[in-house]
Amino acid sequence: MExxxxxxxxxxKIPIRRLLFSKTMLVAYVLLALALFGIYELFALRYMxxxxxxxxxxxxxxAPGLREAMSQAVFGTVGEITRTQPWTLLIANYMYMIYTGSxxxxxxxxxxxxxxxxxxxxxxGFMVAGVALIFAGLFTIATDLNMLxxxxxxxxxxxxxGMWLMLPLYxxxxxxxxxxxxxxxxNKRDWARRLALPILVLSIGVDLIEYYIQAKLFSMNTARxxxxxxxLLTFYFIISAFVTSLGVMGINTFLVHRHKPEYESLMNxxxxxxxxxxxxxxxxxxxxxxxxxxxxAFLILFGPFSVVYFAGYIFLTLALPFLFILKPGKxxxxxxxxLCVLVGGFFGRYLFVYGGNANPMSxxxxxxxxRYDFYSVAESFHxxxxxxxxxxxxxxxxxxxxxxxxxxxxxxxxxxFREHY
Amino acid sequence: MNYAxxxxxxxxxxxxxxxxACKQENGVQLGADKQRIWVGxxxxxxxxxxxxxxxxxxxxxxxxxxxxSVCPTKASHYGEGGIVKVxxxxxxxxxxxxxxxxxxxxxxxxTRVVIDKCTFCDHRIAETGTTACQATCPTKVRTFGDLxxxxxxLVKLLKTRRFFVQKEHIGTVPKLFYLLPEDEAYAxxxxxxxTDIHTWEEIKPHYDEARNRRSKEWKR
Numbered sequence: 001m002e003x004x005x006x007x008x009x010x011x012x013k014i015p016i017r018r019l020l021f022s023k024t025m026l027v028a029y030v031l032l033a034l035a036l037f038g039i040y041e042l043f044a045l046r047y048m049x050x051x052x053x054x055x056x057x058x059x060x061x062x063a064p065g066l067r068e069a070m071s072q073a074v075f076g077t078v079g080e081i082t083r084t085q086p087w088t089l090l091i092a093n094y095m096y097m098i099y100t101g102s103x104x105x106x107x108x109x110x111x112x113x114x115x116x117x118x119x120x121x122x123x124x125g126f127m128v129a130g131v132a133l134i135f136a137g138l139f140t141i142a143t144d145l146n147m148l149x150x151x152x153x154x155x156x157x158x159x160x161x162g163m164w165l166m167l168p169l170y171x172x173x174x175x176x177x178x179x180x181x182x183x184x185x186x187n188k189r190d191w192a193r194r195l196a197l198p199i200l201v202l203s204i205g206v207d208l209i210e211y212y213i214q215a216k217l218f219s220m221n222t223a224r225x226x227x228x229x230x231x232l233l234t235f236y237f238i239i240s241a242f243v244t245s246l247g248v249m250g251i252n253t254f255l256v257h258r259h260k261p262e263y264e265s266l267m268n269x270x271x272x273x274x275x276x277x278x279x280x281x282x283x284x285x286x287x288x289x290x291x292x293x294x295x296x297a298f299l300i301l302f303g304p305f306s307v308v309y310f311a312g313y314i315f316l317t318l319a320l321p322f323l324f325i326l327k328p329g330k331x332x333x334x335x336x337x338x339l340c341v342l343v344g345g346f347f348g349r350y351l352f353v354y355g356g357n358a359n360p361m362s363x364x365x366x367x368x369x370x371r372y373d374f375y376s377v378a379e380s381f382h383x384x385x386x387x388x389x390x391x392x393x394x395x396x397x398x399x400x401x402x403x404x405x406x407x408x409x410x411x412x413x414x415x416x417f418r419e420h421y
Numbered sequence: 422m423n424y425a426x427x428x429x430x431x432x433x434x435x436x437x438x439x440x441x442a443c444k445q446e447n448g449v450q451l452g453a454d455k456q457r458i459w460v461g462x463x464x465x466x467x468x469x470x471x472x473x474x475x476x477x478x479x480x481x482x483x484x485x486x487x488x489x490s491v492c493p494t495k496a497s498h499y500g501e502g503g504i505v506k507v508x509x510x511x512x513x514x515x516x517x518x519x520x521x522x523x524x525x526x527x528x529x530x531x532t533r534v535v536i537d538k539c540t541f542c543d544h545r546i547a548e549t550g551t552t553a554c555q556a557t558c559p560t561k562v563r564t565f566g567d568l569x570x571x572x573x574x575l576v577k578l579l580k581t582r583r584f585f586v587q588k589e590h591i592g593t594v595p596k597l598f599y600l601l602p603e604d605e606a607y608a609x610x611x612x613x614x615x616t617d618i619h620t621w622e623e624i625k626p627h628y629d630e631a632r633n634r635r636s637k638e639w640k641r
Contacts, residue, residue: 051531055448065532069451146514146534152494156511163493163515 001413008186011411019410028402035396039143041389046146089386090144092353093394096244096346097137097401099207099237103245104130105177106203107273112196118266121417122257123192124184128414129252130245131177132404136397138170143393166210173202185412207238239281243317244345246274250338254331256415267331274337275325282318305355313351316344422502423568423632424482424541425596426552427578431608432560433475435460439554439563446542446553450530457526457539458554477562479554480505480526480539481587481595484631488518488527489638497536499639502567503596503632504543509535523588524595541565568596568628579621589617594631 003010019025052065060066108126111119119126157164176199183192250270257263290297300309321337321344409415443449443458458479465472482505489497489505496511497518507518507527512535519527519536530537542552549556555563566575583605584598601618602608609618 046531046534049531051450051452053448053450053530053532054444056532057451058445066451069455072452072454144515146512148534149494149511149513152496152511152513156495158493158495161491161493162517 012413014410024402024406028399031396031399034392038389038392038396089390089394090140092349093397094137094141096349097133099241100244100248101130101133102203102206103241104248106200107245109196109199112193118262118269124181124414125256126249127177127181128405128408129248132401135404136401139400140393140397173206176202236284239284240345240348242277243281243341246270247338247341250334254335264331267334268328271325271334278318278322300355305351308347308351312347313344316340317348424502424504425568425575427564427575427598427600428477429562429600430476431602432562433477434560435475438557442553442557450532455528481524481597484594484635485592487521491517491521500543501640503639504541506540507536507538509533512536523591523593583618583620585616585618
C-alpha cells in the first residue's frame with residue numbers, strides 16, 4: 001500500500017471507507033452500539049428512575065418515587081447501588097482489561113529484552129493490543145461515574161486522592177508505550193529494546209501502584225476488599241493477568257498471523273509461556289489464594305460461588321488450557337486454550353469482585369460484621385445480578401479495543417511482522 | 422467551633438424516631454437503606470446469658486476523615502465546625518468515600534445522583550442549637566454540642582463520664598462519643614476487649630492536636 005512518511009513513521013494512505021468500514025470495524029460498531037445502549041440504560045436508571053425524598057413525598061403522596069421507596073421498604077433494596085453491593089461488573093471488567101492490557105505490554109517488553117526474536121517481530125501489534133485493552137478498561141470505568149459532574153475533576157482537583165494518583169501514572173505509562181510502538185514502527189530496534197526496561201518497570205508499577213492506591217483508599221474499611229487485607233493477593237492479580245494476556249496474544253496471533261510462515265513458532269512460544277504461567281497460577285491457587293483466609297476459601301470452595309469457581313475459573317483458566325497446551329505441535333489447541341483463559345480469567349475477576357461483595361459486610365455500627373462475626377459468611381449473601389446495562393457496556397468495551405487496534409492497524413500496519421534483526 | 426455528639430446509647434429504646442426526624446428534617450431519600458442515621462443492634466450471649474445492645478449511630482464527623490482525603494473533586498469537605506459534608510454539585514459518584522468510610526455512614530441518593538450523609542443538621546444549628554435527631558429523641562440519648570466550648574452541655578457531660586469511640590485504632594479521631602452506663606462492668610461484657618475506655622481529660626489533647634492540624638481546611 002502507498003504510504004506517506006511522518007516523523008519517520010510510514011502511514012498507509014488507506015481510503016476512509018476501508019479504514020472505518022471494514023468487516024472488523026462493523027462488528028466493533030455493533031459492540032459499541034450495544035455499549036451505548038448500555039450507557040443509555042445506566043443513565044435511565046440513574047437519572048430517570050423513581051426515587052423521592054421525604055419532602056417531595058409529603059408534597060406529592062402519589063409520586064412514583066414514593067412507590068419505589070415503599071417497595072424498597074417491603075421487598076428490599078432497589079436503586080442504583082446499595083452499601084452491600086458497591087462494586088459491580090464494571091469494576092470487574094475494568095480490572096480485567098487494565099491488568100490484561102498491561103500484562104501484554106509487560107510480556108512483550110520482557111520478550112524484547114530476552115531477545116525472543118519471533119515475539120519481537122510481532123511486538124508492535126501486541127503492544128497496540130495491550131494499549132487498546134487499557135483504553136477499553138478506562139472506557140468501562142468512566143461509565144461507572146456520574147459523567148455530568150466530571151468537569152469538577154479539573155475545576156477542583158484533589159491531587160492526593162487515589163483517582164488523581166492514578167492519572168499521572170497513566171499519563172506517563174501510556175505515552176511511554178506509544179513511544180515504544182513508534183520506535184518499533186520506525187525500525188529503531190536498539191532504542192526499542194532500551195525502552196523495554198522502563199516499560200517493564202512501569203507495567204508492573206501500574207499494577208503495584210493500583211494495588212497500593214486501592215489499599216490506601218480502603219485500608220480503613222472492613223474486609224470486603226480482600227486485597228487490602230491480604231497483600232499476597234497482588235500476585236494473584238499479576239499472575240492471572242499474565243495468563244489472560246497470553247490468551248490475548250494467542251487470539252491476536254491466530255487472527256492476524258495465521259497465514260504467515262512464522263505462525264507455528266510464534267504460537268509455540270505463546271504456548272510455552274502460557275504453560276509456565278498456568279502452572280504458576282495453579283501453584284498460587286493452592287499456596288496463595290486458598291490459604292489467604294479460611295473463610296474466604298470456604299466461601300469460594302463451598303459457598304454459592306463454588307460453581308463459578310470450579311466450572312468457570314479452575315476448569316477454564318487452569319485445567320482445560322493445561323490439557324490443550326501440554327503437548328506441542330498443534331497451534332489450534334493453543335487458540336482454544338487462549339479462548340478458555342480469556343473467558344476463565346474474566347470469571348476469576350467476577351468471582352473476586354462479587355465474591356468479595358457477597359460477604360455480609362456493612363460497617364454500620366450494630367448492623368454489620370460485628371453483629372455476627374468477622375466473615376460470618378453463612379449468615380446471608382448479598383448477590384445482585386449485573387444489570388443489563390452493565391453487561392452491554394462490558395460487551396461493548398471489547399468493541400472499543402477492536403476499534404483502537406483496527407485504526408492503528410489500518411494506518412500503521414501494526415499486524416505486519418517487522419524484519420529488522 | 423468543633424461540633425460533636427455524645428450518645429447515652431444504653432438509653433436507646435430503638436423507637437427510631439430519630440431516623441424519621443432526620444428524613445423529615447433533611448428531606449432524605451425514602452427507602453430502608455437510605456439513612457443518614459440509624460439504630461443498630463448487637464445481640465449475643467455471654468456464657469449463656471443473652472444480651473442485646475442498641476447502638477444509635479451516624480457519621481462520626483471524623484477530625485481525620487478518610488472520606489475527605491479520597492475525594493478526587495473535593496466534593497467531600499469539612500464545613501464550619503468540622504462538620505464533614507458533601508457538595509452535591511461536585512460529586513462524580515466514584516463512591517470512593519463510601520468505600521473509605523470506616524463507619525459506612527454514606528449512601529447514594531438516587532434522587533440527586535450523589536452521595537448523601539449526615540450534616541449534623543447544620544442548617545438549623547444557629548436557630549435551634551441542636552440536631553433533629555436530638556430534638557426528637559424521647560429518652561435523651563443524644564447530646565450535640567461544641568467541643569471548643571467548655572461550658573457546653575456536651576463538654577460538661579464528657580467531663581463527668583467515661584466513654585468510647587468506634588474503631589479508634591484506625592486513627593480517624595471520630596466525634597461520636599458513646600457514654601458508658603453506670604453499670605460499667607455489665608456494659609463492658611458486650612464490648613470488644615480491644616475497645617479503649619476514655620475520660621475527657623485524657624483524650625482532649627489528642628483531639629485538640631487533630632483539630633489544630635485539620636481545622637485550616639474547615640470552611641467558614
